[in-house]
Amino acid sequence: MSDMGLPASVEAIRRVREDPHRLGYRAHGAGEDVEGTGHGTSGPATKRIIVGYGFWIFLLSDIVMFSCFFAAFAVQRGATAGGPSIAQIVDVRRVAFETAALLLSSYTCMLSFAATNKRNLLWTQIFLFVTGLLGLIFVLLELQEFIELAGKGITPQRSGMLTSFFGLVGLHGLHVTLGGVWLATMMAQIQIKGFRREIVHRLICFNLFWHALDIVWIGIFTIVYLMGSGA
Amino acid sequence: MSDIKFDPEHPSGTLDHREDHAPGDEPLEDSGYWVYNANLGLGFSIVLTAAAFFLAGSHIIYGPSIPVALIVLAIAQMGVHLVFFLHITTGPDNTNNVLALAFGVLVVFLIGAGSIWIMDHLNQNMMPMEQMMQMQR
Numbered sequence: 001m002s003d004m005g006l007p008a009s010v011e012a013i014r015r016v017r018e019d020p021h022r023l024g025y026r027a028h029g030a031g032e033d034v035e036g037t038g039h040g041t042s043g044p045a046t047k048r049i050i051v052g053y054g055f056w057i058f059l060l061s062d063i064v065m066f067s068c069f070f071a072a073f074a075v076q077r078g079a080t081a082g083g084p085s086i087a088q089i090v091d092v093r094r095v096a097f098e099t100a101a102l103l104l105s106s107y108t109c110m111l112s113f114a115a116t117n118k119r120n121l122l123w124t125q126i127f128l129f130v131t132g133l134l135g136l137i138f139v140l141l142e143l144q145e146f147i148e149l150a151g152k153g154i155t156p157q158r159s160g161m162l163t164s165f166f167g168l169v170g171l172h173g174l175h176v177t178l179g180g181v182w183l184a185t186m187m188a189q190i191q192i193k194g195f196r197r198e199i200v201h202r203l204i205c206f207n208l209f210w211h212a213l214d215i216v217w218i219g220i221f222t223i224v225y226l227m228g229s230g231a
Numbered sequence: 232m233s234d235i236k237f238d239p240e241h242p243s244g245t246l247d248h249r250e251d252h253a254p255g256d257e258p259l260e261d262s263g264y265w266v267y268n269a270n271l272g273l274g275f276s277i278v279l280t281a282a283a284f285f286l287a288g289s290h291i292i293y294g295p296s297i298p299v300a301l302i303v304l305a306i307a308q309m310g311v312h313l314v315f316f317l318h319i320t321t322g323p324d325n326t327n328n329v330l331a332l333a334f335g336v337l338v339v340f341l342i343g344a345g346s347i348w349i350m351d352h353l354n355q356n357m358m359p360m361e362q363m364m365q366m367q368r
Contacts (some may be wrong), residue, residue: 008346056328060335065340096284103280107273110316114265153328211316222305226287227298 048201055205059212062175066216069168074226079160083125086161086228089154091145095225099217102176105134106214113207119195125187131210132183135176142173165224172220175213182206272315279308 077086112127132144146166149155156166186206283304286297313319319328358366 049276052329053327057331061233063335063343064338067278067342074343074347075246092284092288099280099284103273103276106276106312106316107269110269110272111266114269117265208317211312214316215312218305218308218312222283222301226301229287230294230297 005160025035037121047197048204051201052208055208059196059208064170065210065217066168066219069164069171070219070223071089073161073164073168076164078226081159084154086165086224088229089149089162089165090225090229092225092229094145095139095221097186098138099115101134101138101141102214102217105131105138106211108134109210110205113203114205116195116200121190121195124190128183128187128216132180132187135180135183139173139176139180146170168224169220172213173214175216179206179209179213182209268315272311275311275315276308279304279311283308
C-alpha cells in the first residue's frame with residue numbers, strides 16, 4: 001500500500017460529514033463526482049474494501065437462499081393437511097420478545113463497532129458480550145417455542161405448511177447460533193491479538209452478518225408470524 | 232501481503248480514509264457519530280416494529296388492508312437497517328454496494344413473486360380433491 005494521499009477522498013469525507021445518509025441536504029450528483037471513487041481511477045481498492053464488499057456479496061446470496069425458504073412458506077401456507085393452521089401455532093407475545101432481543105442485539109453490535117473504531121478494548125468486549133447474550137436469549141426463546149410445539153405433536157412432518165415453517169424459522173435460528181459462535185471467536189481474537197487490521201476486517205464482516213440476520217428476521221416476523229396470526 | 236502482518240507504518244489506531252466505502256463501514260469518524268447513527272436506527276426501528284405489532288392485533292384499520300400495511304412497515308424497516316446499520320447509501324463511493332444490493336433484490340423478487348404466481352396457477356388448474364379421489368377408485 002503506497003502512502004500517496006488522494007485529496008479527492010478528503011472531499012468524499014467532507015461530503016459524508018455534511019450529509020451522512022445522503023438524505024439530500026445537498027444535491028449529490030450535482031457538481032463533479034468525487035475523483036477516484038467508484039470510477040476505477042484510484043488504483044486497486046484496499047483490502048478493507050475488498051473484504052467488506054466480498055462479504056456483502058455473500059450476504060446477498062444468503063438472503064437469496066432465505067428468499068427460497070420464504071417462497072416455499074408462502075406457497076405452502078394453506079397446505080395444513082388437516083393439521084393446525086399457522087394462526088393456531090403463532091404466539092405473538094413470544095415473537096415480540098424475540099424481536100426486541102434481536103433488534104437490541106443489532107444496536108449493541110453497532111455500539112461495539114463504535115468502540116472498535118475508538119480502539120477501546122473494554123467497551124468493544126462489553127458490547128460484544130451483550131450482543132451475544134441477547135442473541136442467546138433469542139435462540140433460547142425460539143428453542144422453547146419449537147419444544148412447546150413438538151410437545152403438542154406439531155412437528156415438521158405433520159404438514160407441508162409446518163415443514164416450510166420449521167425450515168424457514170429454523171434456518172434463521174441456525175444462522176443466529178452460528179453467528180454466536182463466530183462472535184465468541186471474535187471476542188477471543190480481539191482479546192489475544194488486539195485490533196490488528198485483519199481482526200478489524202473480520203469485525204466489519206461480523207457486524208454486517210449480524211445486521212443482515214436482523215433484516216431477515218424482519219421478513220420472518222412480518223410474513224410468518226404477524227400475517228399468520230391474523231389469517 | 233503486507234496487510235497480513237502488523238504494519239508499524241499503519242498503526243491500527245488510524246483507519247484508512249483514502250478509499251471507497253465498504254458496506255457497514257464509513258471513513259474515519261469519531262465514535263460519537265457511530266453512536267448517533269445507532270441511536271437513530273434503533274429509534275426508527277422501535278417505532279416501525281411497535282407499529283407493526285400494534286396493527287397486527289388491532290382493528291384500527293380496515294381488516295383486509297392489514298397485511299399490506301405490515302409489508303409496507305417491514306420494507307420501511309429493512310430500509311432503516313440498510314441505511315443506519317449497514318451504511319448503504321447512494322453516494323458515488325457506494326455505487327458497487329448499491330448495485331449488488333439491487334441485483335440481490337431483483338433475484339429475491341423473482342424467486343418470491345415467481346413461485347407464488349406459478350404455484351397459484353398450478354393450484355387453480357389442478358383437479359379438485361374429491362374428483363381426484365373418485366378417479367382413483
